[in-house]
Amino acid sequence: MKYNVGDIINGQVIAIKPYGAFIKINKDTVGLLHISEISHEYIKDVNSVLKVKDEVKVKIVSINRTNKHMIFSMKALERGGRRRTKNRSRFKYHENIMETSKGFSELSAALDNWIREYYGDNKC
Numbered sequence: 001m002k003y004n005v006g007d008i009i010n011g012q013v014i015a016i017k018p019y020g021a022f023i024k025i026n027k028d029t030v031g032l033l034h035i036s037e038i039s040h041e042y043i044k045d046v047n048s049v050l051k052v053k054d055e056v057k058v059k060i061v062s063i064n065r066t067n068k069h070m071i072f073s074m075k076a077l078e079r080g081g082r083r084r085t086k087n088r089s090r091f092k093y094h095e096n097i098m099e100t101s102k103g104f105s106e107l108s109a110a111l112d113n114w115i116r117e118y119y120g121d122n123k124c
Contacts, residue, residue: 003029003070005060008077013054021050023058023072031070033058038074 003009003025011023011031020034033056035043043049050056058072 003060003063005063007060008057009060010055010057011072013050013052013056016046016050016052018046021046023056025070029068029070031058031060031072033072033074037061037072037076040075040078 009025011025013021014024014030015022018035020032020037022030023033024030033050035046038046038049056074057077058074059076060070061073061076062071064070
């Protein structure tokens with residue numbers, strides 16, 4: 001079966017780590033349910049919500065077809081729940097900023113421009 005981003009599927013928890021749970025969809029496909037995607041509520045310990053062998057319903061939010069890995073969300077299935085992806089791509093070019101020998105002073109200098117860019121020149 002071919003899966004697509006946005007599909008809602010059932011899977012089984014096969015491993016739990018501090019950062020999330022690994023969900024097996026079929027014999028060839030495993031994905032990660034990050035702790036931040038389990039619920040809109042704060043989750044301190046994945047083990048408090050999920051156990052190995054639990055059957056879960058998840059939404060596919062990302063697919064890497066080369067290695068057959070997926071990223072899932074349960075939070076997106078909660079009432080009123082939506083993943084916020086629209087604003088993430090707007091600032092994608094800021095992701096590659098690295099600390100320089102000057103520390104983070106270059107980031108500090110750019111912060112005002114980023115805020116203006118986000119809210120628009122007339123709202124700052």
